[in-house]
Amino acid sequence: xxxxxxxxxxxxxxxxxxxxxxxxxxxxxxxxxxxxxxxxxxxxxxxxxxxxxxxxxxxxxxxxxxxxxxxxxxxxxxxxxxxxxxxxxxxxxxxxxxxxxxxxxxxxxxxxxxxxxxxxxxxxxxxxxxxxxxxxxxxxxxxxxxxxxxxxxxxxxxxxxxxxxxxxxxxxxxxxxxxxxxxxxxxxxxxxxxxxxxxxxxxxxxxxxxxxxxxxxxxxxxxxxxxxxxxxxxxxxxxxxxxxxxxxxxxxxxxxxxxxxxxxxxxxxxxxxxxxxxxxxxxxxxxxxxxxxxxxxxxxxxxxxxxxxxxxxxxxxxxxxxxxxxxxxxxxxxxxxxxxxxxxxxxxxxxxxxxxxxxxxxxxxxxxxxxxxxxxxxxxxxxxxxxxxxxxxxxxxxxxxxxxxxxxxxxxxxxxxxxxx
Amino acid sequence: xxxxxxxxxxxxxxxxxxxxxxxxxxxxxxxxxxxxxxxxxxxxxxxxxxxxxxxxxxxxxxxxxxxxxxxxxxxxxxxxxxxxxxxxxxxxxxxxxxxxxxxxxxxxxxxxxxxxxxxxxxxxxxxxxxxxxxxxxxxxxxxxxxxxxxxxxxxxxxxxxxxxxxxxxxxxxxxxxxxxxxxxxxxxxxxxxxxxxxxxxxxxxxxxxxxxxxxxxxxxxxxxxxxxxxxxxxxxxxxxxxxxxxxxxxxxxxxxxxxxxxxxxxxxxxxxxxxxxxxxxxxxxxxxxxxxxxxxxxxxxxxxxxxxxxxxxxxxxxxxxxxxxxxxxxxxxxxxxxxxxxxxxxxxxxxxxxxxxxxxxxxxxxxxxxxxxxxxxxxxxxxxxxxxxxxxxxxxxxxxxxxxxxxxxxxxxxxxxxxxxxxxxxxxxxxxxxxxxxxxxxxxxxxxxxxxxxxxxxxx
Numbered sequence: 100x101x102x103x104x105x106x107x108x109x110x111x112x113x114x115x116x117x118x119x120x121x122x123x124x125x126x127x128x129x130x131x132x133x134x135x136x137x138x139x140x141x142x143x144x145x146x147x148x149x150x151x152x153x154x155x156x157x158x159x160x161x162x163x164x165x166x167x168x169x170x171x172x173x174x175x176x177x178x179x180x181x182x183x184x185x186x187x188x189x190x191x192x193x194x195x196x197x198x199x200x201x202x203x204x205x206x207x208x209x210x211x212x213x214x215x216x217x218x219x220x221x222x223x224x225x226x227x228x229x230x231x232x233x234x235x236x237x238x239x240x241x242x243x244x245x246x247x248x249x250x251x252x253x254x255x256x257x258x259x260x261x262x263x264x265x266x267x268x269x270x271x272x273x274x275x276x277x278x279x280x281x282x283x284x285x286x287x288x289x290x291x292x293x294x295x296x297x298x299x300x301x302x303x304x305x306x307x308x309x310x311x312x313x314x315x316x317x318x319x320x321x322x323x324x325x326x327x328x329x330x331x332x333x334x335x336x337x338x339x340x341x342x343x344x345x346x347x348x349x350x351x352x353x354x355x356x357x358x359x360x361x362x363x364x365x366x367x368x369x370x371x372x373x374x375x376x377x378x379x380x381x382x383x384x385x386x387x388x389x390x391x392x393x394x395x396x397x398x399x400x401x402x403x404x405x406x407x408x409x410x411x412x413x414x415x416x417x418x419x420x421x422x423x424x425x426x427x428x429x430x431x432x433x434x435x436x437x438x439x440x441x442x443x444x445x446x447x448x449x450x451x452x453x454x455x456x457x458x459x460x461x462x463x464x465x466x467x468x469x470x471x472x473x474x475x476x477x478x479x480x481x482x483x484x485x486x487x488x489x490x491x492x493x494x495x496x497x498x499x500x501x502x503x504x505x506x507x508x509x510x511x512x513x514x515x516x517x518x519x520x
Numbered sequence: 521x522x523x524x525x526x527x528x529x530x531x532x533x534x535x536x537x538x539x540x541x542x543x544x545x546x547x548x549x550x551x552x553x554x555x556x557x558x559x560x561x562x563x564x565x566x567x568x569x570x571x572x573x574x575x576x577x578x579x580x581x582x583x584x585x586x587x588x589x590x591x592x593x594x595x596x597x598x599x600x601x602x603x604x605x606x607x608x609x610x611x612x613x614x615x616x617x618x619x620x621x622x623x624x625x626x627x628x629x630x631x632x633x634x635x636x637x638x639x640x641x642x643x644x645x646x647x648x649x650x651x652x653x654x655x656x657x658x659x660x661x662x663x664x665x666x667x668x669x670x671x672x673x674x675x676x677x678x679x680x681x682x683x684x685x686x687x688x689x690x691x692x693x694x695x696x697x698x699x700x701x702x703x704x705x706x707x708x709x710x711x712x713x714x715x716x717x718x719x720x721x722x723x724x725x726x727x728x729x730x731x732x733x734x735x736x737x738x739x740x741x742x743x744x745x746x747x748x749x750x751x752x753x754x755x756x757x758x759x760x761x762x763x764x765x766x767x768x769x770x771x772x773x774x775x776x777x778x779x780x781x782x783x784x785x786x787x788x789x790x791x792x793x794x795x796x797x798x799x800x801x802x803x804x805x806x807x808x809x810x811x812x813x814x815x816x817x818x819x820x821x822x823x824x825x826x827x828x829x830x831x832x833x834x835x836x837x838x839x840x841x842x843x844x845x846x847x848x849x850x851x852x853x854x855x856x857x858x859x860x861x862x863x864x865x866x867x868x869x870x871x872x873x874x875x876x877x878x879x880x881x882x883x884x885x886x887x888x889x890x891x892x893x894x895x896x897x898x899x900x901x902x903x904x905x906x907x908x909x910x911x912x913x914x915x916x917x918x919x920x921x922x923x924x925x926x927x928x929x930x931x932x933x934x935x936x937x938x939x940x941x942x943x944x945x946x947x948x949x950x951x952x953x954x955x956x957x958x959x960x961x962x963x964x965x966x967x968x969x970x971x972x973x974x975x976x977x978x979x980x
Binding site: 125131132133135138139146318319320326327340345347349350353357358360365369383414440443445446455474492495 | 584587588591618678682685686688689690692693694695696697699700703706707709710768769771772773775776777779780781789792793795796798799800802803804805806807809810811841844845848872873874875877878895898899901902903904905908909929932933936937950951954957958961962965966969
């Protein structure tokens, strides 16, 4: 083999072709990686985009202005429906015959008379006067105003008939319809009528559930982590506990729901649909997460801290409570918040223990029937009305806002207290 | 109400106990703390533990057994004609009493005896709560006085307090084991009841699933049929689609992030995947049902295919997206665990970056990646919300991803949602399915964790 031959081999056609191929493969591989990351990012954008675009309109709600005459006799008979209807007919003078008026009745939310009743009960001196009030419009009027029900569709395929659309046009013409911020969404419980449905009941239910979860899983989780990391002897028994915790972390959440159903509801006879049971199940579910995160945080505290404390005569427990735990606390807190965020978004176990009921009232205690935000999303997603689709997306946005808040807090804590040894 | 009062009283007593123990210990040596065996605060904790712990244990015991105890007392007071039924009617009776007591309408005219029993139940309940309050307070005060009397300079308060704390720590670490035992027992117990009605072989290998039980025994199709093969097949189909999305994308994303991306790009890309991982599954379900499924159907129809509006493809694809961050973060870990020296050796031989990754890094990381994929599969099998919202309910035995299929978790969720009798084979079948699900995911996890552990040790 002479040098010249070798050299020519490196400069040969085949060699440079091979090199081009290899570089092309390199480029392709790199592009494949970029495409993969791109797909993931694209899906995130599409997911969030579709939810925001479907949901942002739910924060507005159409209202109709009425000049209600609070006739004394009608108020005493609690005939608010008649009061509201008379006021509405007065707004649309063109509607004179019975059939038209009947279809006008559907323009208002079925909750409008109750709104009025609540107003009168709060201020009885209004009786006998004429008041200008804005009441919620029916969800279909709302959807029409937002442009989701189109007037160029043939009448038979439209949710609103021509009579109603004419009435709406009349209301729009005299400025009796407006779009306001949808406060009901934040202040009401669930309802069959989209315009009266709100997320507050579910938010309170979620909060109660999370409180139970936190009160149970945080102390137990930290205690278990401290024991396993600081005190436990290394033997088969503690190995078993460790394997066990790792496995529990990967058990499907619905299995925890079955456990809750069989043990807490079936065996202990706790009430169905209660945040107490939901919290118990969630606590068992988040426990492994908290234990694992706390152990990582405890492990990160250098042994020199422990040795120094033991060296000046602290007992093992004092070493842990006075020195190791405070140093590990930011890490533990971060793990805890992330575990709580996961519990907040969890749905399946709550379905099993009956937190999926239709509940109008806002729960007042741990044993009241309640639902949670993700379950509310699940239930609204099943409703056929277009207005509920919009509210489902809005509920998702609210849930995501809570999650971003919690995760943001966790990131902030990590950044602020992170310590490199 | 009484329970809240008791908890507040207990909290107060422990605080008082702490102060008493502390000051008495200091007083017992006339302020010369050096002469105490333990520092004064340990004496305080000693008294506080005696004040709080026994009463708290009583409280916990009562909380766990009260419902059962009171119910037994109520049932024993009822006439035989009501109590002497089979287990099912007894369960119904219990539910009636509870519903009446809590003011829930039962929907049928209640027996006057049952109404009386409900009243008795409420009375006994209130009586129990009151006696708990009184007894709890007495025990707490007695403990406090006893412990205070034992305060002495030579009392080994630290050792005693620390031993108690140690026991508490051990108990806390046992909760995880208890949870597992609880899961296994509750699944087994209910599944055995199910298998007493339905042959296990028929359940595991039958090909017809229709769990609806007829109201009367003489109705057509009264038995319901519980062949779970269509469910397993549906689960596998959707899991397969999800893996076809998640594994290539997740793996390539992990490779790109760990080998190619600059640190600046990484700080942008990592949060994207973390957000994707943090989105609740119900949101993915909503997206699958309301955006993805119609999209897949429209695309399919425009291509002339008949696509079900609950196609396995839509649910599987969205589930795949959900699992991407899971696969990528696990693969990222194992790829980073491959020592740099292997890469350097490969570069030294003249390999390009992609050749190094394909021929050196990936083979070295293979066991870890396989484990990651197994964990991802177990995650996909156990995922409930996406399939409950986006996959169908009818059990089709098909391999066509454009058809609607149902899965194990969907069936568990739909069988148990709503008020159902706890004893019908229909409800119990959910526990049978749960047992299968638990065993499969547990096996996958165990094997995967083993592989990961073994593999990690290799390069350390």
